[in-house]
Amino acid sequence: MKADSVFINGEVVTIDDHNRVVEGVAVKENRIIAVGTNQEVKEYISDETDIIDLDGQSLLPGFIDAHLHLTIYGTNLLGVSCISPHIQSLQDLFADLRKKTQETPKGHWIRASGFNEKKMIENRFPTKQDLDEISTDHPIVIIRTCNHTSIANSKALEIAHITERTVDPEGGIIERDQEGNLSGKLIENAHMKLFEFACYTEDELRKGMKLASEEIIQAGITSVHDAGGYGNGSDTLRIMQQAVKSNDIKVRVFAIVGSLTNSHEFVQKMLEAGTISGLGDERFRIGPAKVFTDGSSVGPTIATREPYSHNCNDFGITYYSQDELNRILGEAHKKGFQITAHAQGDRAIEMLLNCIENALTKDPREDHRHRIEHAGIASPDLQKRMKKLGIVITPNPVFMYVNGDKYLEYYGDRVNVMYPARDYIDQGIIAAFGSDAPVTFLDPLLGIHAAVNRESAQGQSVGKKQCVKIMEAIRAYTWNGAYASFEEKIKGSIEVGKLADLVVLNDRILKVDKTRIKNVKVQLTMVDGEVLYDPKHIVRKGMKNLC
Structure with a gap:
């Protein structure tokens, strides 16, 4: 069997169980068929094989952004x-x-x-x-x-x-x-x-989705967990499915059942329709049921247990009472949904953990992988409960780079447990990184940079004890994202049999000075075995290019 595409001479960061780093990869149709040395993968080359000589640069699994707003990102461009x-x-x-x-x-x-x-x-x-x-x-x-x-x-x-x-x-x-x-x-x-009144037309949504898909691919992202948009969630979900089918959206979508407008009504509508998480295929799949519990970390309007450091009278806001949250998400859990919520402050996180614990007590389920979106201020007592309950977290390390200076002002020493990636790894809690774009920048490499360095854009240290290693940050932006959507057996790492979703960088990510990670750029993006982004035309055809 000959390959359609072969990558050679690279720093191939596999993110397999042993974090192997190899030289080459071979791809046939939409699957990886070989991973190993140059010599091993060259056996799959024919005159018709596309050859990508990495020249020492990094090849990674395609990035998985576990929390962004595809529709909002796209319509913002309009x-x-x-x-x-x-x-x-x-x-x-x-x-x-x-x-x-x-x-x-x-x-x-x-x-x-x-x-x-x-x-x-x-x-x-x-x-x-x-x-x-x-x-x-x-x-x-x-x-x-x-x-x-x-x-x-x-x-x-x-x-x-x-x-x-x-x-x-x-x-x-x-x-x-x-x-x-x-x-x-x-x-x-x-x-x-x-935004029940300021919602976009169907034509605007379609245009926005196509524009967003193009920019997402250029960022090396091959799968997204869409966290919802404004307006009627059911209509947006339908249009998004159609856009995937027509190939206007070329990235894989794990569609969280949530809306910024009346999220609980959207969840209820999906429950009545008989839909559950996991429905779909490798291109488009239904994700968890989601609501909002509190506000914005930089508003600031998140719900905290102690007052804000700059305002002793402000504890933020909550969207629901504990009983309401238990009812809405508890019903979704009972009917088979993965459940999640936007929860930024420690008070909101505590409410969501109470809700999940209550749901699991009433209706036990193994391997539920219920989630918390953001989990901004995650103190040790909350982390302990996350671990016990088997919760998946989707933190946003790029927030520390963009908002770190304001976080120091608003939350003081609590920055030491904000988006605590180091603690999650040490506790054995799966944390899948997301950008929350367009709230912040789309670029996964900036997110990795922020997780490794924990400094604001102005150079202030923001919770340095939560720094992680480069390999750990890459895993959080790849395999962990696949795990968060129950898809780790088909993507998230470079292994034989997995989907050929790959990204080439213009440097050696494991060797680059950690303070310069944000300067590394995406050079090529492959989704489903097809090269969708190759601005420098690094793909070459046939065996003659091996000379």
């Missing part, structure tokens, strides 16, 4: 991006929004994403009045980078039926000034509810 280099002030942002209104029919939504008031010269949020000066004919919404807060103009608030007399929703705040007038700022569940 609107105004607040992270564009030219946007340094509110006036720069307002200029882009004005330009967008000129291109958009009246009555249609104008959206901006990735806003961070700390990055603006003015160091403040815009107001409803600011946005009304841009247009009152278009509904305008600016979404903060955390995706837990937004600022809306009068037209947007009118469409969402939000007035001075509207009561704050549970788990949310409609901000008002001292006179009781709306400021335009919507926090947590108030923000989520706006």
Whole structure:
């Protein structure tokens, strides 16, 4: 049997049970058929074989991002991006929004994403009045980078039926000034509810998904655990399945049954439909049932057991009572779902652990692999319970790089147990890394860099005792992600018989200076045995290229 593709002369990081590092890999159709020395894999080469000479560079299993928002990432690309280099002030942002209104029919939504008031010269949020000066004919919404807060103009608030007399929703705040007038700022569940009205059209969702897939592949990510988007979760799930089938989405999708808008209603709808986790195939599979328990770590609105370090009166917010959480996710567990929740603060994590423990007591199940998304402040007592219950965690080490300075301000010494990757490894808890993009950067190599170094972008140490080794971080971004979706037997490592999802880097990842990991780039991405990204054309054809 001859191979369709062969990789030679590489630092092949297999992430198998022994963390072997070999020289080459052979691929036939969509499977790996040989892993070993150059001589061993060269036996599979014919005149028709594609040859990739790695020239000492690294070949890894395709990255698995265990928590990102594919739809939101894609639709953000359709609107105004607040992270564009030219946007340094509110006036720069307002200029882009004005330009967008000129291109958009009246009555249609104008959206901006990735806003961070700390990055603006003015160091403040815009107001409803600011946005009304841009247009009152278009509904305008600016979404903060955390995706837990937004600022809306009068037209947007009118469409969402939000007035001075509207009561704050549970788990949310409609901000008002001292006179009781709306400021335009919507926090947590108030923000989520706006997107019952500010949701995207089906055409916009399809376009966004295709754009997101392209950028995900360029980042070396071959599988994603999609953590949900805005709007009707059932519609988004249907459109995502169709996009995978039509190949507009080329990465593998493990679709978490969760929505940023009314997540519990989406879960209930899926339960009534008789769907359970695991339904699907190698391209698209139904994941766990998910709800939100608290807010944003950098908002900050997460639910903590002790007050924030910068505000002794603030303990964050919760979306549900313990009984409500037990009922919603307990029913999902009983009917066969893997269950999970967004839980950032230690109080929220404790609530979710209580919920899982309660569900397993009532309806025991082996190998459930119930999850916690983020698990921001995970103190030792909570880690002990995670281990006992067999929970899988999806932490976001890149948060420490992007938000580390604010975490030191908001949480003080608690940074030593935030996204504690070292503790998880030492305790034997499976932790699958995710980016939470577009909340932060998509790049898995930046996530690995952050996990290995535990420094903020400004160079501050943020919980150094939680540093991990490069090989450990790679495993958390590959095999652990496969385990979190019950797919470790078919992907997540470079082994004979597994899916040919592979990524080539432009350096030797195990030899590079650890402070420079973030500078390493993806050179090639293969999904299902097909090269989908090869900007430098490193693939060559046939045996003559061995000379």
